Amino acid sequence: MLEINNLNVSVEDNKILNNLSLSIKTGEVHAIMGPNGSGKSTIAHTLAGNPNYQVESGSISFNGKDLLDMEPTERSLDGLFLAFQYPIEIPGVTNASYLRQIMNSHRKHQGKDPIEAAAFLKLLKEKSAYLKIPFDMHSRFVNTGFSGGEKKKNEVLQMDLLDPKLIIMDETDSGLDVDALKVTADAINQMKSKNRSLVIVTHYLRLLEYIKPDYVHIFQNGQIIESGDSSLASRIDKDGYE
Amino acid sequence: MSLEIPVWPQELIKMVMNKDQCSIRLDGVTPVIENFSNFISISSAEDFIKSNILNIEVSESENIQRVNLILEDQSKNPINFEINLKLNECAKLEFLDESIYSIDSNIKLLTTLHKNSCFELYKLNSYKSENTNMFFHDCSLLENSSFKDYSFSNGSKENFSKTVINLNDINSKYLGSGVSINDSTNSNTEVEIRHNTKMASSDCYFKTVAKGSSKVNFDGTIFVDNHCSKTISNQVSKGLLIGKESKINLVPKLEIYNDDVECSHGAASGQPDKNTLFYLTSRGISKEDAEQIYVEGFLSEFFETIENNLMAEKAKNFINLNT
Numbered sequence: 001m002l003e004i005n006n007l008n009v010s011v012e013d014n015k016i017l018n019n020l021s022l023s024i025k026t027g028e029v030h031a032i033m034g035p036n037g038s039g040k041s042t043i044a045h046t047l048a049g050n051p052n053y054q055v056e057s058g059s060i061s062f063n064g065k066d067l068l069d070m071e072p073t074e075r076s077l078d079g080l081f082l083a084f085q086y087p088i089e090i091p092g093v094t095n096a097s098y099l100r101q102i103m104n105s106h107r108k109h110q111g112k113d114p115i116e117a118a119a120f121l122k123l124l125k126e127k128s129a130y131l132k133i134p135f136d137m138h139s140r141f142v143n144t145g146f147s148g149g150e151k152k153k154n155e156v157l158q159m160d161l162l163d164p165k166l167i168i169m170d171e172t173d174s175g176l177d178v179d180a181l182k183v184t185a186d187a188i189n190q191m192k193s194k195n196r197s198l199v200i201v202t203h204y205l206r207l208l209e210y211i212k213p214d215y216v217h218i219f220q221n222g223q224i225i226e227s228g229d230s231s232l233a234s235r236i237d238k239d240g241y242e
Numbered sequence: 243m244s245l246e247i248p249v250w251p252q253e254l255i256k257m258v259m260n261k262d263q264c265s266i267r268l269d270g271v272t273p274v275i276e277n278f279s280n281f282i283s284i285s286s287a288e289d290f291i292k293s294n295i296l297n298i299e300v301s302e303s304e305n306i307q308r309v310n311l312i313l314e315d316q317s318k319n320p321i322n323f324e325i326n327l328k329l330n331e332c333a334k335l336e337f338l339d340e341s342i343y344s345i346d347s348n349i350k351l352l353t354t355l356h357k358n359s360c361f362e363l364y365k366l367n368s369y370k371s372e373n374t375n376m377f378f379h380d381c382s383l384l385e386n387s388s389f390k391d392y393s394f395s396n397g398s399k400e401n402f403s404k405t406v407i408n409l410n411d412i413n414s415k416y417l418g419s420g421v422s423i424n425d426s427t428n429s430n431t432e433v434e435i436r437h438n439t440k441m442a443s444s445d446c447y448f449k450t451v452a453k454g455s456s457k458v459n460f461d462g463t464i465f466v467d468n469h470c471s472k473t474i475s476n477q478v479s480k481g482l483l484i485g486k487e488s489k490i491n492l493v494p495k496l497e498i499y500n501d502d503v504e505c506s507h508g509a510a511s512g513q514p515d516k517n518t519l520f521y522l523t524s525r526g527i528s529k530e531d532a533e534q535i536y537v538e539g540f541l542s543e544f545f546e547t548i549e550n551n552l553m554a555e556k557a558k559n560f561i562n563l564n565t
Contacts, residue, residue: 048520048524049520049523049524050520050524051516051520052516052520071523071529072520072523072524073523073524073526073527073528073529075524076523076524076525076526077526082524084521087521088515088517088518088521090518090521090522090535090536090539091539091540091543092538092539092540092541092542092543093535093538093539093542098535101527101531101535102525102526102527105525105526105527105528105531106526109526141539158525162525162526
């Protein structure tokens with residue numbers, strides 16, 4: 001599904017990723033761990049097409065397409081989803097209308113009619129109940145005044161509504177209390193499928209205890225210095241990166 | 243036995259439906275004034291043609307009275323007239339102008355609000371980029387009167403709007419909200435709020451979006467005279483630059499000659515936040531739609547200040563059509 005080859009990425013002339021290569025097959029769950037500043041978020045944002053991250057060289061292929069030739073909109077419509085570590089606040093735009101708009105953008109791309117208001121409301125109620133999101137949150141402005149947990153759940157809700165092929169989660173577990181982490185992890189587990197791949201960027205073992213990854217990669221200085229199965233995450237949690 | 247359903251004369255139905263309303267239709271040649279309200283007195287069309295001045299007087303009523311200004315076929319003459327508006331004690335008036343101005347215009351409104359009167363002015367106007375359009379409003383507020391002033395426009399070649407608010411008596415209140423959405427048009431807005439009495443309050447919000455090669459100026463003055471203690475006055479102006487060649491100039495001015503006041507002002511302008519636009523596009527929304535969502539979010543702060551649901555809906559539609 002995803003092939004990253006010799007990728008070099010800079011942010012404001014600081015080189016962050018150094019000849020990074022990674023291959024992810026359909027249905028696999030990969031976890032990326034590493035100390036602060038090792039390039040975990042950089043790979044997440046580069047994959048989503050954040051213009052603040054400059055690709056100096058290398059290639060990324062996503063389902064056979066050159067990802068670097070695609071705008072962020074196109075990447076999303078083709079099935080790539082980034083759950084933000086710090087979801088953006090959009091004052092003046094209600095969450096419900098925003099969620100409906102993003103759904104309809106994808107439906108339009110798939111040649112479907114826009115979702116009707118009643119059907120959308122029903123769907124939103126079901127998904128919100130499952131994620132234990134208070135329904136009145138949707139009449140508030142997008143992420144504005146949301147608690148840390150609400151913001152992260154809102155990211156998972158968007159992920160669920162858009163039904164992506166490749167999910168990249170940038171520290172979705174940060175800011176979640178124990179109960180919220182379990183609800184969120186359950187929702188993510190529900191989304192695991194043989195047709196979908198997940199990349200989980202995290203500092204901690206706790207999320208990976210709920211969502212068992214097939215592979216764990218340790219980042220340092222913008223490179224993968226070690227890869228292994230889920231036992232690698234336990235070892236890092238116990239011994240640290242040193 | 244069959245019941246005969248009475249057929250009401252159309253004119254009567256119209257009068258009942260519009261019983262608190264007065265409409266002024268202008269086509270540049272012959273004005274048509276239809277007044278169905280017992281509480282609004284207005285110049286005749288003949289007097290208006292002679293003087294170019296329309297006198298409107300509103301008296302106390304249980305229901306809010308309404309005046310609609312409707313500009314129709316404007317192919318002939320520029321629009322140039324004056325309205326003298328007087329709200330008597332305890333009078334309530336809603337004045338709506340949602341016309342599309344397709345020629346030059348110069349409209350002057352002189353308003354006096356007597357004790358305990360309430361006035362709401364809604365101007366939702368679209369102009370053409372080749373025209374010159376001017377609007378002057380001088381409003382005097384007496385004891386315990388209030389004025390809610392909502393203005394939405396899209397600019398023109400030369401679009402000039404000046405509002406002077408005279409808070410002349412205690413507990414008079416002014417709430418002004420202006421939105422100017424410009425697409426390679428120009429807009430000059432001046433608001434001068436004069437606190438000439440103690441214990442009066444004013445709030446003034448102005449937001450603008452400048453696209454293409456638009457030029458927008460906002461000049462907001464709060465004047466508080468030396469004897470005007472317990473004044474409350476706030477002013478906020480914000481601008482969003484969308485076009486690479488667009489310019490926004492926000493000039494807040496405070497002239498305060500009394501220490502016992504609560505006054506504030508703030509002004510900020512800039513381009514849309516790139517991180518927000520990326521967030522939206524990363525969800526599959528096109529760049530153009532992301533920009534539109536951003537602009538609508540920026541402007542929607544005003545909807546919350548409009549208590550009248552119908553007018554809030556009209557304001558939303560205006561913004562949707564012009565962004």
